Amino acid sequence: MRTTLFLLHAISCCWLVSATLSKTDAKKSHKAEAETSPAELSVLERGLVVSDPQWKDIVKEEKRHSAHIKKTFQGPVLGYVTPWNSHGYDIAKTFGSKLTSLSPVWLQLRRRGPETFDVTGLHDHDPGWVKAIRKSNKKIRMVPRLLFDGWSYQDYMTVLGSEDEIEELGSELVDVAKTEGFDGFTLELWSQLGGNKRKELVHLVKHICESLKAKRLDCILVIPPAVTSTGQPGMFGREEFEQLAPVVDGFSLMTYDYSSGARPGPSSPLPWVRDCVLQLAPNTQWRQKILLGLNLYGLDFASQGTEPILGGRYIEILRENRPKLLWDEFSAEHYFSYKRSNAVKHDVYYPSLKSLYLRISLATELGTGISLWELGQGLDYFYDLL
Secondary structure, three states: OHHHHHHHHHHHHHHHHHHHHOHHHHHHOOOOOOOOOOEOOOOOOOOOOOOOOOHHHHHHHOOOOEOOOOOOOOOOEEEEEOOOOHHHHHHHHHOHHHOOEEEEOOEEEEEEEOOEEEEEOHHHOOHHHHHHHHHHOOOOEEOOEEEEOOOOHHHHHHHHOOHHHHHHHHHHHHHHHHHHOOOEEEEEOHHHHOOOOHHHHHHHHHHHHHHHHHOOOEEEEEEOOOEOOOOOEOOOOHHHHHHHOOOOOEEEEOOOOOOEOOEOOOOOOHHHHHHHHHHHOOOOOOHHHEEEEEEOOEEEEEOOEEEEEOHHHHHHHHHHHOOOOEEEOOOOEEEEEEEOOOOOEEEEEOOOHHHHHHHHHHHHHHOOEEEEEOOOOOOHHHHHHO
16 A cells, blocks of 8 residues: 555646646647536436446546435445545545545654654644534544554564553554544554564554554554465465454455556456455454455556556546547456557556446445545546445
């Protein structure tokens, strides 16, 4: 998630620059009139959830979410927002009633010395925005993402081997949550050790979650996929899941980033997503605590490298190239190809109404929740599906 996060931060900044500098390019774009007012009917009722969408229909309809904003997905929904994507903050306010938890990517946990911890990033905490969110949804839980940042290997070894260190860490998190008015935290630390020290990490996470839950605070854990894109077991498996499920409130499962620049292809093939859930929870006892990860960004593959693309850039590419969208039946994702002025071929995989609908349906079938990485990266009408 960290690598993708930084790439998306960079591409967001580039998009903002290009949006102010490309007025002449806009004249060359093929016109497709976009409508922006909310629609009386949902995307399902308007017949837009199809395997053969037309580029001009996406451009025309993508901002037209249903005027009747009501949660239809029965499970928990966690949404992430980042400080560098202001549209995500607006989306959270508009569709807050469809979310059960919100995780702003604000915070870092740093170890300053023996039994000394510091939560940084609190300057990003926006109480006015939080108040507006809570007004739209009084039951929503505010659980900022907490990244274990700047830790050396020795820091981990010291903390993992000391009950006093772990005790102090848990106390610091409780204090910060109570002071700032948070409802808990979303912990991101598991992948930092590359799959090592799993037994010790389980003990640490258990203690943190128990400390939080004792004060009625939520504890969500970010976890990598249980199966890698090569079919190998991932860094977090069934054993760790079953040990932590009684104390963790939700597992934010990163079922995306399946393909990389060296291997262009889908972000989250549907059979792989299913397998990642079933490997962790073949039985249904704790399965409702899994938050199936949905990426709301896409990837643009080319020989020079791969770039994440957000909704604004995606619409721009559609306008300029008028591509034919193709449906990959196996992965259940849409993709298309286009060429830039330098004649270099690009392959784009970006979420569609159909691809998201099938993943949300899978979550319903399996009895899991959903996590959205991240709000504001996708198209506004996607939220009709929730």
